[in-house]
Amino acid sequence: MMTSIKTSLPFKKVIIVGAGFSGVAMAYQLRHTLKCDDFVIYDRGAGFGGTWLANTYPGCGVDIPAVFYSLSYAPNPDFSNLFPKQDEVLQYIDRVASRFNLTRHLVGNTEWVGASWQDDTKTWLVKLRDLSTGQEYIHGCNIVISAVGALTNPNLLTVPGTNCFQGDIIHTSRWDHDVSLRDKRVVVIGNGASATQLIPAVAAEVRSITQFIRSTQYFLPGRANNTISPLWQNAFRYVPGLLRLVRLLTFSYLETATPQFSLTETGEKMRKQTSEVSRCYIMDNAPAQYWPLLMPKFEVGCRRRVFDNDNYVRCLKRDNVHLTNDPVVALHERSVLANGFALTQYDTDVHGRGGRSRSKHWKDMGGIEAFNTIGMSEFPNFFYVLGPNSGRGHTSVVYSIESYTGLIARVIKPILEGSALCAEPKLSSEKAYNKRLHDALCKTVFTNSCGSWFIDPQTGKNWAVYPWSSFHMWWTTQVAGLEDWVYELPKMNPRGRNRSFLACLAMSTLVAALSLWWVYSSLYPGTERLWIAVEFPAHPLFCRV
Incomplete structure (x- = not known):
């Protein structure tokens, strides 16, 4: 029987869920781009790799050329084939994790159960389950990043006869x-x-x-x-x-x-x-x-x-x-x-501002969606690496992972630096983005006429595919501004604010006095020494030799 407890785990700035390519790429951004070492990576598997750790069936391999199925900041000259098999891809991921000192941040054999935003403390409480003991516990953090892959949960066979099948x-x-x-x-x-x-x-x-x-x-x-x-x-x-x-x-x-x-x-x-x-x-x-x-x-x-x-x-x-x-x-x-x-990667129980559930948010928004595929309004400091409508049908998913981890790094930088408490997309921007996205999808073959798993059976909308080019993805994630994001700033102590105001007022007064003095001495040469002697006798800041 499972029990649920709260633990005294040290509070973390960031919790990453998932240790596949997405989790590794996000951890790299934290350590090497943002200089943040205060994070933990949770995964159901015992190590890094995600789908490449789980899938070991005969013949498992890559259908994208290896040179592009790898991270740009960790090029790999050692792949033995143009389309390498599972073992080589897994070895590559492990080497990247080791090279960038990510291994010590991993906690394996742990399942993500849920997450709840705390309005009063501006933090997340993340519920986890130890798969070896069945025990559930809570871990607090500032930022939650879902790096969970799309095709992670096996589709169980439920036809009659399964339970008594002898094979x-x-x-x-x-x-x-x-x-x-x-x-x-x-x-x-x-x-x-x-x-x-x-x-x-x-x-x-x-x-x-x-x-x-x-x-x-x-x-x-x-x-x-x-x-x-x-x-x-x-x-x-x-x-x-x-x-x-x-x-x-x-x-x-x-x-x-x-x-x-x-x-x-x-x-x-x-x-x-x-x-x-x-x-x-x-x-x-x-x-x-x-x-x-x-x-x-x-x-x-x-x-x-x-x-x-x-x-x-x-x-x-x-x-x-x-x-x-x-x-x-x-x-x-x-x-x-x-x-x-x-396709159950979005079933995890997540509650945002005011206890708003993710399922309620999607119901109100008309389907599974996110702003720029990474964030949702009313869910501060919660991000997806491969979120809704991030999928590609013709190129490397690793390119998308790099793009979106780069965007998340740009968004959370002020939070990690302490100049902001939290960030979330504007509701109006989220709605406008998804209208543009589905208008673009209507101009492609990725519509509900396909009848594929890309289509949400509840709404008939394509929740999986990104409709624009890779160049557009690069621009919107690496170059375009962040004006669609709302940041909540720390509240300054009133006494501290008064002190800061008085200090600024005193400095402004001093600068004004010095400016007037300079103008006066320029207009009436020869009087400045007398003026200094009268107003500031023997003061080292103003006396001239």
């Missing part, structure tokens, strides 16, 4: 490496990126794989996962600027896909070309009986495109791999299953 049920994000798949009949539920990596990786060792798909995807030819040779690694390490140049070129290339999502003539033409490439790829590489299951009827870009780097489509030609869109209604036989995620 092994495994989720890709909770892979059990003690279970052998050799010569077993395996059922895979879902056909997102995880499934398309998993199936080719295990197809050779299992007796059979039957994949139940819920929807179609746009599969595109994979890019060769070339090995990065020691020669190139040394060039990246020792040739000044080379790695940054390749990073810039990769960013620019990926950004060329942006117009494809717009409802313009150019966008329509690009989508038709992509659709044709996908159709030809499937017809050339998949059995004909599966073509209807692999060719979507919705617009390209509605859902994230799958680049077939692991040859999933070709794998469907294997005799022991079977594909169907039949619904899963019950479990009867022994097998191993894997499926997707529940």
Whole structure:
């Protein structure tokens, strides 16, 4: 039975929830940009890595070139492949945490339960649960930063027969490496990126794989996962600027896909070309009986495109791999299953000013949203790293993480310096921003006609996708002003205010007297010595030699 207690943990300036890329990048901003060392990072996992610590299923890897799936201030010349696998990404995150001395700030095996703003003290009380003991406790801080990833909670299988199923049920994000798949009949539920990596990786060792798909995807030819040779690694390490140049070129290339999502003539033409490439790829590489299951009827870009780097489509030609869109209604036989995620990252109980709940705020605002994806009015000193409408479908999420951690650092700087107590976006600015955002989304393919998980079923609004370019993101997070934010300043002690006023008055009077003296002595030369002698006899500040 769980118990809840208040502990005497030392008050912190900042609490970060999440130790993946977002948490590491935010911690870097605190230590190295803001010179703040008074923070703690909580995570459900035992270490750094987030999704790259949790997902260890066979074949797990990156579908964005590694040079751009890394932090700009921590370039990595040591990736062995263009699209590295999970172990290398996790090693990279651990090295970054160690390099910037972040490890001592991490408290693992701890789940975030809730948070409540205290109006009287201008602080947050954060409720946490120790996963090893089940005990709950409270930790106080000035600022809470949610660095929780979007796809973190497994979508549990709830079909009839699950409870009495005699086989092994495994989720890709909770892979059990003690279970052998050799010569077993395996059922895979879902056909997102995880499934398309998993199936080719295990197809050779299992007796059979039957994949139940819920929807179609746009599969595109994979890019060769070339090995990065020691020669190139040394060039990246020792040739000044080379790695940054390749990073810039990769960013620019990926950004060329942006117009494809717009409802313009150019966008329509690009989508038709992509659709044709996908159709030809499937017809050339998949059995004909599966073509209807692999060719979507919705617009390209509605859902994230799958680049077939692991040859999933070709794998469907294997005799022991079977594909169907039949619904899963019950479990009867022994097998191993894997499926997707529940989008519950925003279910944590958070209460802002006056006890206002986050769910009530979103209900009043007409849906899941945040100003510039990082903050909400009436929730002072509460920030998201990858908040509502921060998702990208064509480029590196790490770029977004860097952008938003940079913006949060700019917003909280006065608070950490002591010149402000708290900050929150203006309500009018939050409403105006989200109107602009959804007006922009209406000009793209990211609308409710897609029917994807991007769409909130309660409101029909897209709560996940960022509709503008990466250049626009850079400008609004790194350059644009902070006039949409309201800062609450510390209240000065009345006696201290009076003293300050009298001191300023005395200084102003002295400056005025000195100015008059200078003017008078300039107009009437020769009288200044007498004037000084009369008014300020023998005073070292005024006497001249």
